[in-house]
Amino acid sequence: MATDQDNLPFLGGKLSVINVGLDKFATELADHDVPVVHLDWKPPAGGDPELAALLSKMGT
Amino acid sequence: MDIIEKANEEAIRRMLGAEPVLIEVVPAGDIVPNLRDKMILHAGPPIAWDRMCGPMQGAIAGITVFEGWASDLEQAVIMAASGDITFDANHHHDAVGPMTGMTTVSQPMLVVENKTTGNKSYCAINEGLGKVMRFGGNDAEVLNRLSWIRDVLGPAMGKALRDMGGIELKPLIARGLSMGDEMHQRNVACSGLVLRALAAAMAKTSDDATALSEALAFISANDQFHLNIAMAMGKAIMDPVRNIEGSSIVTAMSRNGTDFGIRVSGTGDEWFTAPVEMPEGLYFAGYTEADANPDMGDSTIVETIGLGGFAMGAAPAVAGFVGAGAASEAANYTHRMSEICAAENPEWTIPSMDYLGVPTGIDVRLVVDSGIAPTINTGIAHREPGIGQVGAGVVRAPMACFEQAVRRLAEKLGIS
């Protein structure tokens, strides 16, 4: 039998997701009553991968 | 990068710890550092005469006549073009100015002192709407008004402020935000609050009832009277944030009608510039986009401290200039700006957004990464000198400035 302790959420808190990319994944998570924020994602640094990489090294 | 985060924390600490107080009004020649005769300070990053836009040249001609350096506008233009007059950016002299931003020796300057750090910043007094020098106006009406401000209003305000011990600006802004101002395009509430704070002291220190009445009437009739106070305050808050090693926080945003320029704490006093963009907005009767001058002025200092376009959520009436004008849309502007800022200001909050603090400390890294350019609320000047304001709207800071700043900061920190 599952005890209360057995039901502790695996990630330390109730699963809550930030979805970055395919909106289908966000819709499906919402169907499972998982709190999900779907980002209005745009390629970082205006789509310049070199600048995006530089920025991620600067701690964005 | 720990060094950047730590440096930005320090920058935010200095911004939020500032105690700006409007202490007096003094002629520029007596107080603005390194300001000389035949020298004109202008808005934006430094620019030479031949690259200046029409309204800027118009204003320079007008102020040259006003100062008595030339007898008429024509002679003034010749002097300006021939190098007889020295130009420099307001920002290089602890000063700011709206639109063309003319600062010269005889103009009375609002003085805001940051009591925490002791530094002072200066801005001329707002001339009102319509045909005015900050929009390039330079005819007799404009110059007469400037004379009256110099001879009557400035001294009257200076006396009153000294008598009352100044006006604390932080609580004034907090109240203005709760009354629907964002302090760039809408200053109705704050202008009223300033008048309320000044009136008694002006009456007490005046010995000329007519002059007093004219001065009070002038302030009452000008919804944007407080803008210039907010600008001097912004400069007084941001100057102590300059030169923090590693910080990616913007310390100044400014435009001269040709270039948009920014300065970033961790890259010192270097300007990162790009061609200024055209504002989008609504026009007064009889004018269209075709009449508009590109974006101009030091007033973007208010966005730099989290007001203006960043506090749009406090002023849904202003959001009408750019879209359908729903209150939720105004709030979205503020949310969007919070994505590019390091912090929120706990003292300047927006009641209708559950007391969210205004987004504070523009981080160039976040601007470039997100592609979200700072939104600036602005007036729109006519492209021809001498006509004045023709509309109002918003403009985006050019991304190229921020990209240059990011690369320079990375270079300074040895990140590649």
Added chain:
Amino acid sequence: MEHTLNKVFQGFYKDSVALMRLSRDLAAMDGVNEAALMMGSPSNKQILKDAGLLADDGATAEGGDLILAVRAKDSDAAKKAAEVIETQIMSQTRAATGDTVWQPQTIRAAAKANPDANLALISVPGEFAAAEARKAISRGLNVMMFSDNVSIEDEISLKVQAREQGVLMMGPDCGTAILDGVPLAFANKVTTGDIGIVGASGTGIQEVTTLISNNGGGISQAIGVGGRDLKDEIGGISTLMAIDRLDADPATKHIVLISKPPGKNVLPRILERVGQSAKPFTICFIGASDLELPSNATAARTLKDAAQAALGGDAFAEPAVSGVSVPKGRTGIRGLYSGGTLAAETQLILLDAGLKVASNAAVPGAGSLSDAGDMHKIIDLGDDEYTQGRPHPMIDPEIRRDPLAAALADSTVDVVLIDIVIGYGAHPDPAGQLAEMLSTMQRADNPTIIASVTGTEQDPQIRSSQIQSLQAAGILVAGSNADAAMAALKLLGINS
């Protein structure tokens, strides 16, 4: 003839911003040359006059009156435009302003606005995925990275950063996870139970979790780690962290590892960690042989073996595939797979039966497709060569059409093996689509088609409905992918 029309609304106030907006709309109308709406103050009337917009009516207006002024090419145009705007003025006071909802654009803003968020699910193009993951990890979020085409250098640095932060980095190229019973990306709705899975393979996890769930067991957590995690360069960072988590998780009683054979240097580290646990492990390193396992671990050759071992080792009570006909004198097996690990499992079963096998995703012992000759061909349709610029076959099974037609027309092919993978993320009706595909193809004396369905009754596509569609199309259905491969061997008269 140009006409200037003024209309005065007495005692009607609107703020200047609203009026400027209306002015703009009015000025943009057909035949209108100039227009403005202003309150009738003296200064405004002067502005209207200067703009040639003030008519006699307007001149009489007072400060509290609203003036609508329009100058148009003729009086008809002016009247028409004024009427439209008048309707707008009146209706605007009632029109509700639609609420617009703020959607954050950056992970930073989303995390700030949602401090409870604990997982970032990243599926943006590979060239940007690492930067997004870095942002998520530095904010203390666990990451599931569905994106692929991420460099191995980025993968290493992300996993090292995740380890320092104490968060899980699942992926890149992690297609499947089940956390607290919630299927993420490509995963199935399974029964919750006490078996934890760590897998470097998406379809491998799907096959094992669904077999366990369909045979009376349940899953505590299923953690994907990405296909390269057990390579020596990566060092199994995520696998080791996932084992730590499951080892410490009181709800997990048994742990299953699924992967291709690990790198030489990683293998001992993984097995050492397994040996330190008090929990029983099942190790399914597909294609690996002669593993020296710690005493708490059991080796499984196939995915089905792994599921059986996790449930105590008894064979599943699966009905044998019925209707297997006599051989037609041909000898070839052709596998057309959407799941890479399912294709690998089939290769192993055929190799174990002594057959020569070729594949574009060959396991140790199998040959490459280019020199296949008479060998049995197992094709992974999810491989890059098939998916360039197209969706993965699990999303769009259309990729199977041409290879299927070719197999049906190939006189050497006796059995075609097909995997149908359902669940979240997958095509809404892959069996129906396969049936439709077959109905367009000639198959008088065709090869036998044997399929299996990876999924559960709780999945949106419903496993039993998928099986019915397949059977109605004349396709034999096995209980698992391994059973399908075994049925193919039986059909060819090969005893495995």
